[in-house]
Amino acid sequence: MVSSPYTDIDRPPLHGRNLERALVRPGGLWTRLDLRAETASTNADAAEAAQRGEPEGLVVVAERQTAGRGRRDRTWVSPARAGIAASVLLRPGQPNVDRAWPAAPVAAYGWLPLMAGVALVETATRVAEVPAVLKWPNDLMIGDAKCAGILAEGVAGAVVVGIGLNVTLRAHELPTDRPATSLQLAGAELTDRDPLLRSLLRAFATWYDRWRLAAGDAEASGLREAYRHHCGTLGREVRVQLPGGAELSGTATGIDADGQLVVSGAGGEHSIAAGDVLHVR
Missing domain, CATH: 2.30.30 (SH3 type barrels.)
Structure with a gap:
């Protein structure tokens, strides 16, 4: 028998149709939401789509990820519906006349995971209301414990940015090889993944638009200053x-x-x- 996604009342499923209505709109960055019950890696799924020629704006989200990857090939695995595992497909090297976006130089692509970090920390502090900061380059920290990580990869002329956020993981479900936490354990005011994911993707889209309008210039777009503001590594x-x-x-x-x-x-x-x-x- 297949277990119901409502078995754990603290971990309800995401509402795909509602998310798509809220995020996928004409003229917006996000063009398609692919919500999966389970996958090995959302980054791998988005990379496969990039190789097939999928346009910019795809969002892949998984309720459970079984072989997620972090930096230095570390694994990132989360119980079903306990976190946010999402990857986005971007093509910053392609100009967009309708949005007045020039092509961004390849040398500027390194700002994309930092941009995701800014969107993530804005969501954590404003929506979940936890005292989060960024550890360079893009780990979300609450105190000395990691709550989320980001991995960006280049594939087929595109960039895939993956985000893994611990939302309702309990203490016994966290990694034991390094300090880690979740929004729930950190006392978050909100742990509903739907508004968290909406906020995250909207914040990312806002920063991406500013960065693209500035031709990938992190200083002119305000991205560099925003990152410095949220970076808990500076001064340490x-x-x-x-x-x-x-x-x-x-x-x-x-x-x-x-x-x-x-x-x-x-x-x-x-x-x-x-x-x-x-x-x-």
Whole structure:
């Protein structure tokens, strides 16, 4: 017998038709909502659609994700209906005459996961009303515990941005290899995934529009300043594990024009394009 999605009253299913009516509108960014009961990876699903030529604006959402991936190939798995697992398909290199969007340069694409982080932290603070910040580059943190992560991937000339947010996970359901939490455990005022997902996608669409109108310029669009405002890494003593195993310690002092973390340490300032950041107490 197939279990009902209403078995756990704290975890009702998403309402696909309502979400589609609210998000998929003429002239808007989102063109199609693909809501799945279960999938291995929403990023993989969106990447397959990109390879088939799907236009910009696809949103893939899964009630349960069994093989989600984070940075450095870490797995991200959540019980059914306990979180938000969503991926969006973007084609920033294609101009859009109707929306007065010029093509964004490939060099600016690194801002897309940071943009998703800004949309996510705005939703967490304004809708869920939790004291969330971003840890560079795009982990959503509540205190010292991770509540969400973002993974962006380039595929077939497109960019797929995936977001995994812990909403109603209980303590025994969280990863044990690193500090983690959920909106519910953090005392969120709202844990209904429908308004959370609507807010997240609307915020992302607003920032994407500003960024595209500015031809991918994070400074001109206001994105860089918004990211700095929400970044809890700035001003902290950090230890950064760099690709290849080297480490860098110092003070996080800024976010440069390319979205890289600027760390002031031995030998002066260093711009970090990729790495795992540890906030040092």
